[in-house]
Amino acid sequence: MAWTELRELNSTLQAQTGGEWVIENTRGAHALAVGLQAPLEVTIKGSTGYYCAGMNKEARVHVTGSVGPGVAENMISGSVVVEGDASQYAGATGHGGLLVIKGNASSRCGISMKGIDIVVHGNIGHMSAFMAQSGNLVVLGDAGDALGDSLYEARLFVRGKVKSLGADCIEKEMRPEHIEILRDLLARAGADARPEEFRRYGSARKLYNFNVDHAGDY
Structure with a gap:
């Protein structure tokens, strides 16, 4: 197939109501595949630059390589699966859907997430889940500095x-309902792990409202 300009490619995909699509020779x-609004099946063969599959709604996007910064940024629903690694702020501000990264994710993974579910098979970098509001971030490997800050x-x-927890982030009890949430996410992400192997972290809820006694934590 001849080379198609990016704007034309995205416009074509955005106009579809379904079907299977394959994008080859991505050239990074x-x-x-941004702004998709229907239950399409999209396979991207190769690696991509920044903001791949951003603002996704309903589509299922599969990237066979690695992705640059901001993959699945502001995703609403659907799924994005990355076979390789992801650069910074993967899944940033995501409102819903499932993002699976089978390699490692760099810094700020899940920053300001608002309901998205993110499963990383490898490690994540520093400041991940910074100001994360809702949703689930699952990491099979290690986490960098300042996890869950604010x-x-x-x-x-x-x-x-x-490596370290951010401001107002603490380890929390893993209750039966969390085991079930995690079991479902691991199954959906094709992750070979048992939920009992994980620890849960969440907000200590001390920074919801400004308190001069906690001024040093802001």
């Missing part, structure tokens, strides 16, 4: 080591 292009009600599950 930025903003591939988060709200998002749930963070980590199987490996956490």
Whole structure:
């Protein structure tokens, strides 16, 4: 197939109501398959630049390579699966849907997440889940510095080591309902792990309202 300009490609996909699509020879292009609004099946063969599958709604996007910054940014629903690694702020501000990264994710994974579910088979970098409001971040590997800094009600599950916790983030009890949530997410993400192997982290809820006694934590 001849090379198709990015704007034309995205416009064509955005106009579809369904079907299966394959994108080849990506050349690391930025903003591939953004703004999809229907239950399409999209396979991207190769690696991409920044903001791949951003603002996704209903579509299922599968990337066979790695992705640049901001994959699945502001996703509403559907799913995005990345076979390789992801750069910074994967799943940022996501409102829903499932993002699966089978490699590692860099810094700020899940920043300001608002309901999205993110499963990372490898490790995540520093400041991940910063100001995360809701949703679930699952990490089969290790987490970097300042995990969950200033988060709200998002749930963070980590199987490996956490280098440090951010402001107002603490380890919490893993109750039966969390085991079931995690079991479902691991199954949907094709992750070979048991929920009992994970620890849960969440908000200590001390920073919801300004308190001069906690001024040093802001």
